[in-house]
Amino acid sequence: MIYEEPRFLPGGDRYMLIELGNEMNLELNFIAQGLATAITENNTKGIVETAPCFASMLVHYEPDEIGFDDLKKEMTSLLGSLGPSTDIELDSRLFYFPAVYLDPWTKECVQDYCEKVTPKTPDPEFVVEQSGLKDVEQLVRVHSGTEYWVAALGFWPGLPFMMPLDPRCMLTAPKYNPPRTWTPQGTIGMGGASTAIYPVATPGGYQIFARTPVPIWDTEKRFPQFEDSICLFQAGDRVKFVPCTVEEFEHVEAEVEAGTYLINVVEYQKFSVRNYTDWISSIDASQRF
Amino acid sequence: MMEVIKPGLETCVQDYPGRIGYWNQGFPPSGPMDSWSFRLANLLVGNEAGAAALECQFMGPTLKFQRDAVVAVCGADMQAKLDGEPMAQWESVAVKAGQVLETSFSTAGARTYIAVAGGIATEPWLGSRSTFHQAGVGGMDGHALAAGQVVPVAGAAGTPGKRVKEDRRPLFSADKTWQIEVVPGPNDDWIDEAGQQRFLSSDWKLSARSNRTGFRLDGPEWTFTDKAYNKAPEHGAEPSNIIDHGYPLGAINLGGQTPIILVNDGPSMGGFINPYTVPSAAFWKLAQAxxxxxxxxxSVTVEQAQSMARELTSICSASSIE
Known part of the structure; x- marks a missing residue:
């Protein structure tokens, strides 16, 4: 649900977490992103930075300039000024990402975790079990059957937190307990109902079952998409995974290495919230591919 | 210019407050973990409190100065020596070109700061010179110092013989036990009352599997409120799972049953709850453990945590130098 009154939760002396709801839907993400934009445009005093995500926004503030209670008031007033998300139409880039599903690299990583940390059901089988799918082949069909909405960047530089736009492809799974200490670069995984791509080898908590060779952050700016930012994505982008073989992965990997890879992105589409919600209400969300 | 003879265990360039403004892209601030000792070291040599200096972890470096300099060593005691002679800490010292500053294992505390008049002059990256090792950015080529490197220093005169007043220095634990303040929240209501009491009354051991991204703690089990079990499936079924959200720096992040304090190079977002947050003014204690x-x-309130921060800022000023 979307809360009638947002919850303002303290995070030590310099942070406030504003929880807007307790589920994952596009509208909550639009409110979180909209609030972050409003803060920037309004140049609200005492705010150092924000980090919007699926259903919440974190504020980093300077307590010498604004107290917790005043910040709460400011945020309430800015939230009240946001227009309805139904009218939103925005430019949305669509990235096509080759991905090896049920790949050898994430398999090896999970095996290593089972040996060194704690035994667990292999991740693809576990997600199948948790989401009520038939088998891992269906996991591949369902996970690659939708466009993903980049709701936020975070955790690690450039890592996209994404939600499936097609409700028929919504999967859910718990996160690792305890988290992994490493994950191969380019791993695609999911936890809760969120999907992410790991930009580099990092710790992680998502269930992992695929890998892409496409770079999503680049400090050397070797590809034109990184000219303005070393992170490939921005909120409001979409990603479509295209299942490929290990051979195709290695081909792309070599092109990335050589700097000749052409990142597959199209920029001619607008995302209309009205069209999207109309479409959602016209389909049977309980169906599976 | 300083030539790195021995790099030490993990010596890196940091500035304060670090790389601020990129949390929404996943970039942590980095910066010195014990900003108390760090800022005083800079003030001793006449720098701005936040100028770039070296952070040394557990075992410090050996550095040869290629030019005359004024240097200060603050923080953990790593038995600093200048050309083999013991060198005073918490004091600015004149170093001649060719002299060697040698440090060793820390005997008290864990992190030592070496500031040089003028400040370290590596190329800033996204507005800061701080090293973010794990991503290989900032500092010297993105990583800890390596033998043979030459660390650039901006030329400036400093005054030797300045000292930090005794009562303005952080007091390190003598019995390996640290009292750390925490502010409840953002997700303290996911932990049941027994769990909250257990957290505040138990001993938590700092795990060796800790680094500048997170401090792992070993201790008792956590228990949860109903909220942690009865929730929408997109949170993830484990009680510590929540829909991914922004993490405050200092959050005590509960991945399953393992609490990890998210420190200077930590993640900005994720899908685990944060029942408590260590306030900024208590970070120096984490750094020195x-x-x-x-x-x-x-447990302290938001207002208490904010007044602790103001007090620390007033200590990290010229009034503490004599």
Missing amino acids: KPGDIFRFT
Whole structure:
């Protein structure tokens, strides 16, 4: 649900977490992103930075300039000024990402975790079990059957937190307990109902079952998409995974290495919230591919 | 210019407050973990409190100065020597070109700061010179110092013989036990009352599997409120799972049953709850603890945490130097 009154939760002396709801839907993400934009445009005093995500926004503030209670008031007033998300139409880039599903690299990583940390059901089988799918082949069909909405960047530089736009492809799974200490670069995984791509080898908590060779952050700016930012994505982008073989992965990997890879992105589409919600209400969300 | 003879265990360039403004892209601030000792070291040599200096972890470096300089060593005691002679800490010292500053294992505390008049002059990256090792950015080529490197220093005169007043220095634990303040929240209501009491009354041991991204703690089990079990499936079924959200720096992040304090190079977002947050003014204690040390947590309010921060800022000023 979307809360009638947002919850303002303290995070030590310099942070406030504003929880807007307790589920994952596009509208909550639009409110979180909209609030972050409003803060920037309004140049609200005492705010150092924000980090919007699926259903919440974190504020980093300077307590010498604004107290917790005043910040709460400011945020309430800015939230009240946001227009309805139904009218939103925005430019949305669509990235096509080759991905090896049920790949050898994430398999090896999970095996290593089972040996060194704690035994667990292999991740693809576990997600199948948790989401009520038939088998891992269906996991591949369902996970690659939708466009993903980049709701936020975070955790690690450039890592996209994404939600499936097609409700028929919504999967859910718990996160690792305890988290992994490493994950191969380019791993695609999911936890809760969120999907992410790991930009580099990092710790992680998502269930992992695929890998892409496409770079999503680049400090050397070797590809034109990184000219303005070393992170490939921005909120409001979409990603479509295209299942490929290990051979195709290695081909792309070599092109990335050589700097000749052409990142597959199209920029001619607008995302209309009205069209999207109309479409959602016209389909049977309980169906599976 | 300083030539790195021995790099030490993990010596890196940091500035304060670090790389601010990129949390929404996943970039942590980095910066010195014990900003108290760090800022005083800079003030001793006449720098701005936040100028770039070296952070040394557990075992410090050996550095040869290629030019005359004024240097200050603050923080953990790593038995600093200048050309083999013991060198005063918490004091600015004149160093001649060719002299060697040698440090060793820390005997008290875990992190030492070496500031040089003028400040370290590596190329800033996204507005800061701080090293973010794990991503290989900032500092010297993105990583800890390596033998043979030459660390650039901006030329400036400093005054030797300045000292930090005794009562303005951080007092390190003598019995490997640290009282650490925490502010409840953002997700303290996911932990049941027994769990909250257990957290505040137990000894938590700092794990060796800790680094500048997170401090792992070993201790008792956590227990949860109903909220942690009865929730929308997109949170993830484990009680510590929540829909991914922004993490405050200092959050005590609960991945399953393992609490990890998210420190200077930590993640900005994720899908685990954060029942408590260590306020900024208590970070220096985390910085000076060694693996195996015990943390005991005390609950403070947001206002108390903010007044602690103001007090620390006033200590990190010229009034503490004599």
